[in-house]
Amino acid sequence: MFELAGVDDDRYLNETELRDRARLPETLRVYRATAEGHQTGLSWTTSFERAHWFATRLGAIGGHPHQIYGLDAPREAVLAYFHATRGEHEYVIDTGRIDPTMPDLVDPGEWDRLLEPYLTGSDG
8 A cells, every 4th residue: 555655665655745764863762552462553653642642541441451662663664654634643664674572562650751741841
């Protein structure tokens, strides 16, 4: 699907237009909230606050505890970025291009510290 949209080794999809991967940082710190066993999915966010929202709301609704996983994704793994339509800072990551031992589980004891910038208005 992404190949049909024009995504290749040099370009990724930004909303509805193709952009040069070189415009991205070499790595992006991204997070994913999901139930155990699904941590290598496509949808990731640079917003820890958004990952926390998914972990605490959707995990509770679905009756399956959600964890938050973190990953330093190389720009070569970025297929797409979406923000304007949903405000989620969502990156679509090809986790097949990443070391299979990743991502790392974010310790729930660290969640409050990682949320602090959003609560003080200095990030997000």
